[in-house]
Amino acid sequence: xxxxxxxxxxxGGLAVALVASDRAVAYTRALAAALGAPAFxxxxxxVSIGTDLPExxxxxxAHVQGEGDVNVGDSVGSTLTQYTLVLGLFPLVAxxxxxxxxxxxxxxxxxxxxxxxxxxxADGWLGRLDGAILVLSWAVxxxxxxxxxxxxxxxxxxxxxxxxxxxxxxxxxxxxGFVGFGATVAVRSLVQLAELAGVPExxxxxxxxxxxxxxxxxxxxxxxxxxxxxxxxxxxxxxxSLVDATLSIGVGPLVAPAEVTPRLAVAGSLYALAAVAIxxxxxxxxxxxxxxxxxxxxxxxxxxxVVLIAAA
Numbered sequence: 001x002x003x004x005x006x007x008x009x010x011x012g013g014l015a016v017a018l019v020a021s022d023r024a025v026a027y028t029r030a031l032a033a034a035l036g037a038p039a040f041x042x043x044x045x046x047v048s049i050g051t052d053l054p055e056x057x058x059x060x061x062a063h064v065q066g067e068g069d070v071n072v073g074d075s076v077g078s079t080l081t082q083y084t085l086v087l088g089l090f091p092l093v094a095x096x097x098x099x100x101x102x103x104x105x106x107x108x109x110x111x112x113x114x115x116x117x118x119x120x121x122a123d124g125w126l127g128r129l130d131g132a133i134l135v136l137s138w139a140v141x142x143x144x145x146x147x148x149x150x151x152x153x154x155x156x157x158x159x160x161x162x163x164x165x166x167x168x169x170x171x172x173x174x175x176x177g178f179v180g181f182g183a184t185v186a187v188r189s190l191v192q193l194a195e196l197a198g199v200p201e202x203x204x205x206x207x208x209x210x211x212x213x214x215x216x217x218x219x220x221x222x223x224x225x226x227x228x229x230x231x232x233x234x235x236x237x238x239x240x241s242l243v244d245a246t247l248s249i250g251v252g253p254l255v256a257p258a259e260v261t262p263r264l265a266v267a268g269s270l271y272a273l274a275a276v277a278i279x280x281x282x283x284x285x286x287x288x289x290x291x292x293x294x295x296x297x298x299x300x301x302x303x304x305x306v307v308l309i310a311a312a
Contacts, residue, residue, distance in 0.1 A: 003196055010193065058074050083276050092294070113242065138242065
């Protein structure tokens with residue numbers, strides 16, 4: 001009975017976070033469109049923040065509760081999920097032309113973020129200085145991407161009921177509050193399930209929570225592909241991975257330091273780093289993302305289960 005109740009809380013918390021995140025994304029994109037921002041840059045710098053709200057809220061909630069493994073597992077797992085599984089499913093909707101500069105820069109910055117994470121978790125502790133460095137890294141990397149990457153087309157946001165920028169900003173803030181509430185409930189139930197099942201929290205967060213919190217990327221990106229906006233889809237998938245590898249991991253310990261399990265955290269971070277490097281190199285060389293490359297990416301995601309089971 002207790003397990004069923006915790007599963008209900010987990011599903012309900014994630015559902016609230018995902019629905020609220022979708023509203024925040026819609027209004028964030030509306031604000032961005034008013035500025036005429038290029039599609040890929042909007043995806044990397046703005047939409048990625050909106051779709052990563054569950055991971056960010058999850059990070060804070062996990063560290064406030066002293067559960068560093070949940071933060072690192074979810075954030076690193078989400079980085080891997082978006083760079084492999086989510087991106088690997090794109091060719092089911094559309095074949096994408098790949099810009100080497102775009103994929104190359106985002107991959108390098110994401111690898112750097114995962115490298116810092118690996119270094120910081122090796123001692124079993126994520127402190128405020130570690131978090132500050134990761135958050136600052138995200139800010140510097142994003143600013144560099146916005147400055148260096150050329151844009152091609154502007155985003156066409158979904159229709160929203162309110163056109164006033166002030167009202168749109170208020171709706172984004174309100175949606176953020178609901179995301180934080182839903183993520184807090186989900187994190188607490190996730191920890192309880194881990195304790196009841198005797199499964200390491202990191203492993204559950206790496207696979208289960210990362211899939212749940214990556215749902216906004218799946219919804220937004222596939223909607224963008226169907227509507228003929230591949231720049232938004234690719235920018236969000238890559239940008240979300242960068243956010244997860246830096247800002248999402250860093251914001252939790254910046255609020256409240258916590259312990260992590262070094263063996264699992266290092267193994268997960270290194271595997272995600274290697275996967276990002278392989279995907280970046282593969283797509284950068286081929287300059288095309290089709291069903292064959294999609295299979296390779298999904299295979300990289302699947303192999304992570306073997307790596308984490310072995311590390312556990």
